[in-house]
Amino acid sequence: MESNKKFYHIVTYGCQMNVHDSERIAGMLAELGYVSCDDMEGADIVVFNTCCIRENAENHAYGNIGMLKKLKAARRDMIIAVGGCMPQQIGKADILHKKFPYVDIIFGTHNLGKLKEFVLQKQSRKKAVIEIQPAEGAVTEGEHPLRTSYPNAWINITYGCNNFCSYCIVPYVRGRERSRRSENVIKEAQSLIGEGYRELTLLGQNVNSYANGTDDIRFPRLLEKIAAIDGKFRLRFMTSHPKDFSEELAKAIASDPKICRCVHLPVQSGSDRILRAMNRKYTSADYLKKIEILKKHVPYCAVTTDLIVGFPGETDEDFKDTLRLVKEVGFSSAFTFVYSKREGTVAANMPCQIPEEVSKERIMQLVELVNSLTREHSAKYVGTTCEILCEGYDEKRGLFLGRDEFGRMGYFNSDKNVIGEFVQLRVKEANGVSLMGELV
Numbered sequence: 001m002e003s004n005k006k007f008y009h010i011v012t013y014g015c016q017m018n019v020h021d022s023e024r025i026a027g028m029l030a031e032l033g034y035v036s037c038d039d040m041e042g043a044d045i046v047v048f049n050t051c052c053i054r055e056n057a058e059n060h061a062y063g064n065i066g067m068l069k070k071l072k073a074a075r076r077d078m079i080i081a082v083g084g085c086m087p088q089q090i091g092k093a094d095i096l097h098k099k100f101p102y103v104d105i106i107f108g109t110h111n112l113g114k115l116k117e118f119v120l121q122k123q124s125r126k127k128a129v130i131e132i133q134p135a136e137g138a139v140t141e142g143e144h145p146l147r148t149s150y151p152n153a154w155i156n157i158t159y160g161c162n163n164f165c166s167y168c169i170v171p172y173v174r175g176r177e178r179s180r181r182s183e184n185v186i187k188e189a190q191s192l193i194g195e196g197y198r199e200l201t202l203l204g205q206n207v208n209s210y211a212n213g214t215d216d217i218r219f220p221r222l223l224e225k226i227a228a229i230d231g232k233f234r235l236r237f238m239t240s241h242p243k244d245f246s247e248e249l250a251k252a253i254a255s256d257p258k259i260c261r262c263v264h265l266p267v268q269s270g271s272d273r274i275l276r277a278m279n280r281k282y283t284s285a286d287y288l289k290k291i292e293i294l295k296k297h298v299p300y301c302a303v304t305t306d307l308i309v310g311f312p313g314e315t316d317e318d319f320k321d322t323l324r325l326v327k328e329v330g331f332s333s334a335f336t337f338v339y340s341k342r343e344g345t346v347a348a349n350m351p352c353q354i355p356e357e358v359s360k361e362r363i364m365q366l367v368e369l370v371n372s373l374t375r376e377h378s379a380k381y382v383g384t385t386c387e388i389l390c391e392g393y394d395e396k397r398g399l400f401l402g403r404d405e406f407g408r409m410g411y412f413n414s415d416k417n418v419i420g421e422f423v424q425l426r427v428k429e430a431n432g433v434s435l436m437g438e439l440v
């Protein structure tokens with residue numbers, strides 16, 4: 001190993017959008033000559049790309065930054081940077097600086113693209129670089145993310161969110177919704193397919209409102225245009241807000257087999273009273289109607305969702321409404337969350353915050369139901385053959401793995417490396433969320 005090499009290590013918290021932001025960060029560090037390494041101990045720069053959507057994500061980051069104190073004392077030339085959603089909250093950068101004075105760089109979401117500058121500044125001075133840009137700027141183009149998930153690639157199409165769901169901090173830390181121009185998105189998709197990526201996922205907090213209020217094409221058309229690019233690949237997107245999920249989108253999904261029949265449509269709750277308090281702008285009946293429209297055009301479509309229990313004022317009856325809706329829709333899988341109070345949001349000041357024991361009991365029931373639905377979906381695969389895009393090799397199990405169009409994970413043996421290839425898997429066994437099979 002060359003001794004003059006400099007190494008970076010990035011710790012990512014939270015959602016897919018953050019995973020892709022970390023790829024942008026990696027791209028900037030690579031331009032400065034840094035090379036990726038697997039642990040903090042060997043790194044010359046450690047970047048914490050934080051999330052603040054729930055309290056436990058924040059606590060996790062606090063714990064890990066705290067643990068670096070010793071390492072930094074032993075290696076004073078090491079640079080520690082903390083960025084993303086957590087410092088973007090009003091007043092949080094100062095709190096972080098006081099709590100962790102050994103952190104060298106603190107930046108937010110709106111100036112993440114300037115990390116390269118901040119590192120150069122820090123290299124030539126002793127004082128910490130603390131820069132938070134209060135408001136979002138224009139959408140930046142021309143970045144070179146260092147992608148780490150081959151054969152999958154993430155493409156941002158919108159940034160920020162205008163929905164202000166009453167529990168959610170995202171609109172405060174990611175700013176107002178803005179969309180990239182479709183020609184830039186399509187160009188990026190073309191070049192990724194040219195480079196051999198086999199699955200593209202379009203990312204946004206609410207992809208359905210892509211380009212609203214502009215003269216650009218709408219989301220369903222964008223999907224169709226990307227799907228029309230030559231080559232064998234899959235196209236996914238997330239996240240869709242039910243209030244903006246349109247029949248045109250359902251038709252677009254049906255229009256091209258490259259667009260995966262798999263929609264992530266967060267419902268959050270099955271109670272109309274709670275949905276109103278959450279400011280979700282739909283009722284459970286509206287949601288079911290959207291599912292009906294989707295299934296009219298795409299009869300075999302996996303629907304996944306996000307669910308929150310313990311929102312302020314949630315009664316047993318409200319929770320039962322959620323269980324009922326989950327059963328009725330028959331989600332193929334779901335992310336389940338206990339409501340986490342976020343300062344600055346409308347829900348943080350609502351009366352009747354739910355005691356932890358009640359939320360715990362509810363989440364256990366909900367997880368059990370969701371798991372049973374997932375098992376049911378998986379069991380239906382046994383004896384069938386499905387197409388899997390091989391994504392990697394699981395060292396522990398000694399098996400290759402990949403997902404089918406509907407997002408089910410399959411494991412299998414192969415004599416040759418098939419990562420990045422589409423393979424046919426005959427499913428022998430289903431265990432919960434994953435499938436076991438053999439190649440045909």
Ligand code: 5AD
Pocket residue numbers: 053054167168169266268306307308337338339340341342
């Ligand atoms: N508490 C719990 N879950 C939340 N989510 C967003 N904000 C909160 C919160 N304060 C969940 C929602 C959203 C997902 C990304 O995170 O379900 O869809």
Ligand code: SF4
Pocket residue numbers: 161162163164165168169170171205206241
């Ligand atoms: Fe948060 Fe609602 Fe926006 Fe999703 S749509 S990011 S839950 S405010």
